[in-house]
Amino acid sequence: MRTIAGLPMTTRAAPRLLAWAPAPAVIWTALFFILPLLAMALVSLTRRERGQTVDLWTFANYGTFLTQGGGVFLEALRNSIEVTLIVTVLSVLVAYPIAYVLAYRVPARWQRVLLVLLVLPFWTSYVIRSYSWLLVLSEKGIISLALQGLGLADGPVGLGNTRGATVLGFVHFFAMLLTLTIYANLVQIRESYRRAAADLGASPLQVFLRITMPLSLPGVAVGAFLTFVLAIGDYVTPQILGGSRELLLPQAIMLQVGRTADFPLASAMSMVLMAVVTLAYLLFARHLRMDRV
Amino acid sequence: MRRSSIINAPITRRRALRAGAAAAILAGAGLPRRSRAAEQELNILVWCDHTDAALLQPFEEAHNVRINVKDYQETGAALAVLEQSQPGDWDVFVVDSVDVRRVAEQGLLAPLDDVQLPWDSIFPELHAPELHKIDGKTYAVPEKFGYNSIAFDKSKVEEAEVRRADIMWNPKYKGRIAVYDYYIPAMEMVALGMGIRPDQITAEKLPAIREKLLEIKPLASVIGDVPTVQNALVTGAADIIIAGGEFVVAGLAQENPNLDWVLPDSGGIRWMQGVGIFEASQKKELAAELVKYIVGPDGQARLATASCYWAMPTNQQAALGDAEKQRLRWNEQPGFIKNSYPYFIPDETLNKAMLEVWTEFLQA
Known part of the structure; x- marks a missing residue:
């Protein structure tokens, strides 16, 4: 040797x-x-008054996070987690069938074209995309007009400025992202595995449930984790589409930064958000196989 | 206390307007406006309305100067920019009038020559020497002002109704009300509706104001920044905007003539911005020329109708057309000025307490 x-x-x-x-x-x-x-x-462990740092090594900001306004920030955290979980689940449900069809039903020569079409919306600023959704969902928007035209609504229907609108905006964005990660995973699964299962008498459903789906879980996990992380920290989409009818944690953080320049409290809230993301990572870690996507 | 008024100075309506004006900025001031080389440059730190090419270009051409613009969103952000700059980097500063003294006391502003300024043409009620002068020296001249009042769609709401502050709590408009999300003027509007002047707001009165504020939440369809509440009015998601004003609707009125605003009879909140020259500027003469231009009749008309947001010019000689004056309710200004209250910036403790109430309102 x-x-x-x-x-x-x-x-x-x-x-x-x-x-x-x-x-x-x-x-x-x-x-x-x-x-x-x-x-x-470090900043989260300080306290400021009149623009000056007056305390070091204090957990006062974390105490404020837990207790202020009868738990208003805790409620914001709960809202954020709820919205993020709904978005993640819906995005997976939307993205998986698309990725599956792309990987196994679309001829190879068309896959690239469809992938480009799939990522086209990424080329638009997500601020513009959010405002576009607001117009689509407004009382004068196409959905309201269609519902009225079909006789399904007596008058204008406003769907914007709600949690549902926020979820829709998120899902539109993250379903595309998830489709890419799941597709990348699906095309790596050897065709011989699925063929062997079929040869041994497995039905198409059994092939999917026993072979394809388990082997594609790493792609789903990576995409879902990315969706979770990006959605829970997003400020713009809920701010534009949610109409501030409820507060999510990033909006609460921005209130502290933008309105009172209370960076210590904002930092403490951000650390809490970071802890939630870390927890999510630990939950997803078992399935996170970056080499498979 | 004063320091906190700056460090903690909540952002004004212009922060939100900035987002809506981004396209205009890109189309105008954000791109090179002239191809020929200018002999000199001026660097100005301003609100977004001053980035309008229609405002700056005539001055640039007249003085063969290139104006480099940096717009900011709140006084604290502007001070952060200044901290990271070298003395002399900046020449002209546009700042909220309530923050002028504090900035001047930090030695950042140079005294202005009153003789060069059109004080005789500026609405007398807006001179506000307590804001713009220290020891008799002027550090900024008021250049633009407006109101947090009520904006509305007059095809759906009678103006007479809007003039009554209780429209904010009128169940007839349940689901038709948008609230501009700058908590200080919004809460001051609520206080005015209760008969409490903004400068009378105290921690003791806050629970009652909180109660009345929370009564608005079930009626509100949207709470948001300027583009959001504008969008709500235009797309029919709301019929009135609490704490809105000319800065929200006047620029849209040409395409949407039904959008209007008015000061309720119980009053409104008056905001104002001033323009000054940096003490460290190496081009004070040219900077003074720009200040003169901005507060002169032509500059005032262009500033009042700047693409980022419209608002009243402080100079009564502003060369505005009749239609523009009508949109700004020019003829009603004497009454509006008399019946409005300058921004009251609470101290840090009260400010935090107000934000806490506002956060509760958002979450309710």
Whole structure:
């Protein structure tokens, strides 16, 4: 067996160079994720009055989060988790059939075209997309007009400025994302597995339930996790489509930042959000196989 | 206390207007306005209405200068920009009148030459030396003002009804009311509807104001920033906007003549912005020329009708047409000014308490 010591100098240097390959990513993560996160954690343990830091190492902001206004922030957290779970489940339900049809029913030459069409809405700013949904869902929008035209509604129907509108806006966005991750996973499943199951007498439903679905779970898990993380931290969609009829946690955080510049309280609330995301990661971790997507 | 009025100064209506004006900015001031090289440059830190090419271009051409614009969303954000800048980076500053003294006391603003300013043409009630002057020296000149009042769709609501503050609690409009989500003027409007002047709001009176505010929630269809409440009015999701005003509807009135606004008889909240020159500016003479232009008749007309948001010019000689004046309810201004109250910025404790009530209102 050849050893590294026996190799020419340049070849021996290669592993050392390779060892440094992740360095840019590590530096990037440290600079733009770990350090800001530590700074946020530190700020969350301070208290400010009249623009000056008056306390260090206090949990007062976490206490405020738990108790203010009879638990108004806790309710915002609950709303956020509810909306995010609904969005994640609906997005999976919408995305999976699309990805399945794309992967197994559409000829290979059309798959690329359909994938491009699928991501087309990504090319529009999601702020514009949210306002567009608001117009579609308004009393003068196409849905209201269609319902009236079909005789299903007596008068204008306004569907915007509700939780349902927020969910719809989210699902429109995340179903596309999930379709991509699930599709990428489905096309990696060897055709021979499904064919072998069929040869052994499995019905198409059994092939799906016993072979395809279990093997596609990593793609579903990655997409669902991304959906969860992105949706629970999103401020713009609920702000535009929800009409502030209820408060989600990112909106509550923005109130502290934008209205009173209370960065310590906003940081504490953000750390709580971070804890929820971490918890979600731990729940999803078993199925998160990035190499499969 | 003053410091808190800036650090904690809640964002004004313009924060939200900024989003709605993004397209206009991109189409106008955000892109190079002139191809020929200008001899000099001015850097201005302003609200979004000053980014309108229709406002800046005549001055640029007349003085062969390129104006570089940075718009901000709240005074605190502007101060953060200044902290990260070198002295002399900025020449002209547009700021809320309630924050002028604090900014000047930090040594950021240079005294203006009163002789060069059209004080005689500015509505006397808006001179507000307590806001714009320190020790007799002027640090900013009022340039634009407006009201948090009530905006409405007059095809659906009678103006006489809107003039009564109790429309905010009228069950007839259940599901037809939008609320502009800047809590200070909105809560001050509620207080006015209860007969409490904004400067009379105290922690003791807050529970009663909270109760009346919460009564609005079941009637409201939307609570949102300016684009959101504008959208609600235009698309029929709401018929009135509480704490809206000319800044919400005047710019839309050409396409939607039914959109209007009025000050309720119980009064409204008056906001105002001023323009000044940075002490560290190396181009004070040119900056002074820009200030003169902005508060002059032509500049005032262009500023009043800027694409980001319309509002009243402070100069009574502003070269506005009849239709524009009508949209701004020019003839009613003496009465409106008399019957409106300047922004009351609460101290930090009261401010936090008001925000807590507002958060509860949003979650109710």
